[in-house]
Amino acid sequence: MSMTEEQIRQLETDAKKYIWYPFTQMQDYVEEKPVIIEKGEGNYLIDTEGNRYIDGVSSLWTNVHGHRKERIDSAIKNQVDKLSHSTLLGLSNVPAIQCAKKLVEIAPEGLTKVFYSDSGSTAVEIALKMAFQYQQQSTNGDPDKKMFISYENSYHGDTIGSVSVGGIDLFHEVYQSLLFDSHKAASPHCYRCPMGKNRQSCRFECVDQVENLMKAHAHEVCALIIEPLVQGATGIVVHPDGYLKKIRELCTRYNILMIADEVAVGFGKTGKMFACQQEGVVPDIMALAKGISGGYMPLAATLTSEEVFNGFLGKYEDFKTFFHGHTYTGNPLACAAAVANLEIFEEENVIENLQAKIAHLTEKLKMFEALPNIGEIRQKGIMVGIEIVMDREGKESFPPEKKIGHRIVLEAGKQGLIIRPLGGVIVLMPPLSITMEEIDRICDITYQSVKTVLETI
16 A cells, blocks of 8 residues: 555654664755655665665665565565574574575685674674684684784774774774774775886785785784775775785785675675685685675674684683674574575576676676766676766865765666765665666666766866
């Protein structure tokens, strides 16, 4: 039954009156007409007024197979009839076991244990605490190793630990006095190379910088944390080929645990199930979330090697237990959704079928090169960042008050596409179920929106 005009207007009023939206300047928001999503259908979202939008960022990088996917819908409904929640503290449940087994089967070989939580931030927080505690108590650890190596321009979540290893000043600087220190490695950002190199002259000086950090600090560093292949929140910064593998080799050489934050890049977005598999890398700890449940339910997992897990084994009175847990850890509904999600990957050959879509997207993105304010088009798999600059030669970004990205997003919304900017970078990241025709429409709408906004500057 459709909503009445009065009901819709009341929802709009209540949306502005009661909700504080994440990563949203609320002073500006009250001046805009809110888009209120009521339904989902395949790769589309439908608002309360019946407008249809392509889900161009897969509902914040989570949706995998489209909305209202029958297999996942049924899995959740069937699980509700059995059990919606029970604690995982000392107990287990059927979907949590099934999901953990499937994750280990598809993860990089050597990751054998699954610790559940409910968001990317918590998955990373757990990884950091595991690495730290492992060094403190394992027979193969070193209690002097208390620091981390993380990256400039990195993003690992919004909890205090994950912010401490983040590197985006816009998000993190205000909390500086609350954070613990970490050694910062240079971002392997080829377009804005911190080493002043270009792709032709590059000799992986960014890797040398990481090794120099390790040479100086390996004795006090328990782990390095990295977003494999793509730094997402800083603007879809794609690492050069071979970089990840070299970092794995350095971590091994200097006896530093490697944490791979696959929250954003996992579950097919780079063209393989996990980004680490692109270069045959096996981290010691891997954080997963977002696409793990197909974009249906809050669920996250931190996977570890047997070596890390064994560092927490001991007699009860040794107190080597990992004293960490969440109320909804291993939630049966979320795990049931995740099991169905992973079954779809296998039965519908999702990764194999994705390759042609990635190739088509690559070709379609070439159209943006004709626009003079496009600085760089970055793509890895289905992940795309289109950087808007004042002039291509100088690479200078538009000042924040121009709100270029925000204005482009609003224009795209008028044409039936939901996307979100990262500053002056327009992000495209549709569900893996996107069709060739929908890829064309996403690119066409984005192109026209960029062109329309820039013509008014």
